[in-house]
Amino acid sequence: MTEPQRVAVRRVMTHVEDVFHEFGPAPAAPLRRAAAMAVIANPFAGRYEPDIAPFMDELKPLGLDLAQRLLVALDASPGRVMGYGKAAIVGAAGELEHGALWHVPGGYGMREVLGWQEGVASGGATADVTGVTGPAGATGGVGANAQPGNALAIVPSTKKVGAPGATIDVPITHVNASYVRSHLDAIEVRVPGAPAADEVVYILVMSLGPRIHARLGGLRVEQIERWDGQR
């Protein structure tokens, strides 16, 4: 690739769902989850391009834009977001590696919008989480194990090469601790008619709560204490 490829966004689709119950006792408030999906032209369709990594920088504004759209669609502040995930569906003239371009701009873009700051990864240092009201972790201990920031956990992902209208199950985990069992979830999404052969669908997902009838024990949100993104 000799010069940066422009990101041509053809279509954006948002999906919001409120789950009131799944045949069990309905909680006081429904579970709200949302996905934002951008259909873009695949600049590498139809050929093997060895040097694709620079396109990740071009995609960064898209990651931020989809994350912001999610907050609008959810009608929620960053601090209310408790789970997230990401995915990509590559059209038939592309390759799976084109989907992998989304990891950095999608994952870090979304984490940035939710209050993550570079250099604040594991427990210890205390970061300024200005703009993040009520981080979506535990109520926040003080002292040695204070929450060092928000969106500390890796963003789980799936990717595939698929036909127009292909569905993808986007994994969801807690934004601060991947092992929180109640928030291990997934949401099925698709864009009717996309991706065409020369397109890629890049997807971000946010959730405001645990599974609707979560009751399987394991690490609970209020037990997060290592702040290493896992526990």
Added chain:
Amino acid sequence: MPDSADCAWSRSNDGMVKGEVPVIAAIRKLVVQVDEIRMEMDRAVEPPTRRAVAMAVIHNPFAGRYAEDLAELMTIGEELGALLGAKCVTALGIRPDQAQSYGKAAIVGESGELEHAAAILHPKMGATLRREVGSGAALVPSAKKMGGLGTAIDVPLGHKNAAFVRSHFDAIEARIGDAPRAHEIVVAIAVTDSGRPLPRVGGLKVGEIVGQDGLR
């Protein structure tokens, strides 16, 4: 059926749309999608076309039995016309009068019958939907089918004030991965603030609408 009275729609929950008072429909899930098209055939669509579809997964009170009187479903249709219509308008971020086209559809789970979709869609839904989009001289185009989990339905779209506006003949797919279960119905309403992305097949244009008879 495991879900009936105890899962009735809560009036106090987050998903409440202003002005709506659902009374009867037992809603398990609401899904709202907005589809924004910015480019078609590498040409910019300016302004982008935007279509919203709002879906409710409801308990079918007549699942598994034949009932002569389907009035309860008609009332559910009246409620959902308002609820789902408002959800679409809110999701599009427009004033009601800025809505341009609309459509409706239902997918009945296998313990129900096609007539259940008709009872929701036809007698009372149109009136409440039209209130949410400001006006609506034209027929609300519709589709219905029986289906299972993940069944998709193409919701037809037509201009709200003149059915013959050719640029607004369209459709949008509605689908929910985990519905309808056998005893459920998926009800969908679609609203747009635009027609097709690059319309160029002639016919009646928006600027030519008289808006009296619902046709032209």
